[in-house]
Amino acid sequence: MCLAIALAGGKYTDLQMARLQGWCGLGPTERNKLPPIWGKLQAARDKDETRAVLIKHFERLSATLEEPLNIYFADRLVEDIAKLRFSPNRDPDYASAHLGVSILAVAPISAASQVRLDEEAAETRNATVLTLSDVRAAKKGPPAAPKAYDPGMRLLRQYKFFLTELFGLKCDHLREVNLIYLSLRSMQNRVQAAMGADEWAHLTWAVVVDARQFFGTFSDAEDIEAGVFPQSNLGTTRSMVQAHTVVRIRDTPTQWLPPSPRGPPARSRAEELGGTRSGTKRSGGGGATGGGAEGSRNGKGGGKMDDASNPARKNPDRHPLLAELMRPHEAAGLPLRVREICTAAGIDSLKGLGKWPNNKPCWRWLLGECRERCPQGSDHLRSAEVDADRAKALCAKLAPGIKKLISADVERGTPPSKRQKTGGGK
Ligand SMILES: [Zn+2]
Numbered sequence: 047m048c049l050a051i052a053l054a055g056g057k058y059t060d061l062q063m064a065r066l067q068g069w070c071g072l073g074p075t076e077r078n079k080l081p082p083i084w085g086k087l088q089a090a091r092d093k094d095e096t097r098a099v100l101i102k103h104f105e106r107l108s109a110t111l112e113e114p115l116n117i118y119f120a121d122r123l124v125e126d127i128a129k130l131r132f133s134p135n136r137d138p139d140y141a142s143a144h145l146g147v148s149i150l151a152v153a154p155i156s157a158a159s160q161v162r163l164d165e166e167a168a169e170t171r172n173a174t175v176l177t178l179s180d181v182r183a184a185k186k187g188p189p190a191a192p193k194a195y196d197p198g199m200r201l202l203r204q205y206k207f208f209l210t211e212l213f214g215l216k217c218d219h220l221r222e223v224n225l226i227y228l229s230l231r232s233m234q235n236r237v238q239a240a241m242g243a244d245e246w247a248h249l250t251w252a253v254v255v256d257a258r259q260f261f262g263t264f265s266d267a268e269d270i271e272a273g274v275f276p277q278s279n280l281g282t283t284r285s286m287v288q289a290h291t292v293v294r295i296r297d298t299p300t301q302w303l304p305p306s307p308r309g310p311p312a313r314s315r316a317e318e319l320g321g322t323r324s325g326t327k328r329s330g331g332g333g334a335t336g337g338g339a340e341g342s343r344n345g346k347g348g349g350k351m352d353d354a355s356n357p358a359r360k361n362p363d364r365h366p367l368l369a370e371l372m373r374p375h376e377a378a379g380l381p382l383r384v385r386e387i388c389t390a391a392g393i394d395s396l397k398g399l400g401k402w403p404n405n406k407p408c409w410r411w412l413l414g415e416c417r418e419r420c421p422q423g424s425d426h427l428r429s430a431e432v433d434a435d436r437a438k439a440l441c442a443k444l445a446p447g448i449k450k451l452i453s454a455d456v457e458r459g460t461p462p463s464k465r466q467k468t469g470g471g472k
Contacts, residue, residue: 057088060267062130068265069132071216071275081214087128097124107211113200115207116154123151127212132261136385138254140299144188147212147261149205149223149253153189191250191302193243195234198250202227205253219260222280223253229287236290247302248295252283255295266395279421282356360415363429367437371445372413378452384409390454391447399443402436412440 058066063077072079083103090096100119108115122145126132132147144150192198206227209220226249230237256278263276364372375382388396399409408424410416412432420426 070213096128117152118155136262138258150188152208191247195238198246218278222278251298256280356417356419359418365429365432365437371441382414387447390450
C-alpha cells in the first residue's frame with residue numbers, strides 16, 4: 047500500500063523507523079501499521095509544512111469529537127515531532143517538563159490565546175532585536191498542572207488523542223495513561239472531591255516522568271525483530287489510583303504544589319526510571335513482597351512513586367569486581383543509571399552488555415541496587431551466581447563509561463555536598 051511505500055522510501059533512516067516502531071509497539075512485519083500521520087509528516091518538506099500537516103490532521107479529528115481538541119503546535123513541538131525528539135532528557139526537570147512528548151505539551155489552549163501566541167511567535171521571528179516577547183518567551187516555563195478533576199480529565203483526554211494519532215493504540219505509554227484515565231472516570235464520584243491540587247500535580251508529574259523514560263528508550267532493528275518494545279512504568283501509579291492510595295512523588299515540582307504547612311517537601315533528583323530494558327516483559331504486578339525496611343534509608347527514588355510494597359534495595363551481595371568497578375562512581379555521588387553508563391562507554395543498547403546463558407541478569411542489581419521485586423522481571427543474581435569471567439568482561443565494557451561520567455561530572459563542578467543526598471553512596 048502507498049503508505050508503506052511512502053514510509054519505506056521516506057526521509058527517516060532505518061534506525062529512526064525502528065525507534066518509531068518501538069514506541070508504537072509494532073513488530074517487524076507491522077511497519078505498514080504505523081499511524082497514517084507519519085506518511086504525511088515524512089512528505090512535509092519543512093517546518094511550516096510539518097506544522098500545517100499537524101494542524102490539519104488534528105483539526106479534522108477534532109471536528110469528529112464531542113469535545114474539541116485545542117492543541118497548540120508551537121515551533122518547538124513541531125520541530126520535536128519532525129525530528130522524533132520526544133524525550134529531551136531522561137532525567138526530567140520542571141523547566142523542560144512541557145518539551146518533547148509531554149502531557150503538558152498539549153495542554154488545551156483557547157483559540158484566542160492561540161492567535162496571540164501565533165502573533166507573538168511571528169513578531170519574534172521577524173524581530174532583529176530582542177523584543178519584550180523574546181524575553182517573556184525565554185522565561186516561559188511549562189504550564190501549570192491541572193488542579194481539579196474536570197481540567198485534569200480534559201488534559202488526559204487531549205493527551206490520549208495526541209498519543210493515539212502519533213503512536214497508535216499499541217503504544218505502552220498510551221495504554222497505561224488510558225488505564226489511569228479509565229480508573230479515574232469509573233471512580234469519579236469518589237475521586238472528584240477527594241483528589242486535590244497536589245495529587246493532580248503528582249499524577250501529572252508521574253505521566254511526564256514516564257513519557258521521558260518511555261520515549262527516551264530507543265529500539266533498534268534487533269529489538270523490533272525480537273518484539274522487544276519500550277515499556278511504561280505507570281503501573282504503580284495506576285495501582286495507587288485504583289487503591290485510592292494518596293498519589294505522591296518525591297520530586298514533583300514544588301511550583302505546582304500548594305504551599306505545605308510543614309514546609310517545602312524535600313526535593314530529590316529523578317531516579318532513573320529507565321534502566322528499563324526496552325526488552326522485558328512486565329513483571330505482572332505480582333503481590334507485595336514486604337521487606338520495606340531497606341527502602342526507607344535509601345534516599346533515591348524521586349521520579350518514581352513511593353512504592354512501599356516494592357522498595358529500592360541495595361545489593362548486599364555484590365560481586366567484588368563489580369563493587370570495585372562502581373566504587374569511584376558512588377564516591378562521586380552519581381546516580382546509578384545503567385543506560386547512561388552504557389552510552390558513555392559507547393555501547394548503544396543494553397544488549398551490548400551480552401547475553402548470559404542461564405539467566406537474564408538485572409544489570410542495575412549487579413551494579414548496585416534495584417527494587418526489591420525487579421521492575422524488569424530480571425534475575426537479581428547473588429555474587430556466587432556470577433561467573434568471574436563474565437564479571438570481568440562486564441567491568442571491561444563499563445569501566446570507560448564510568449570514567450567518562452566521573453570526569454564529566456568533575457568538569458561540571460557540582461559540589462559534592464549538593465549531590466550527596468541522591469548519590470548511591472552509603
Ligand atoms: Zn532488577
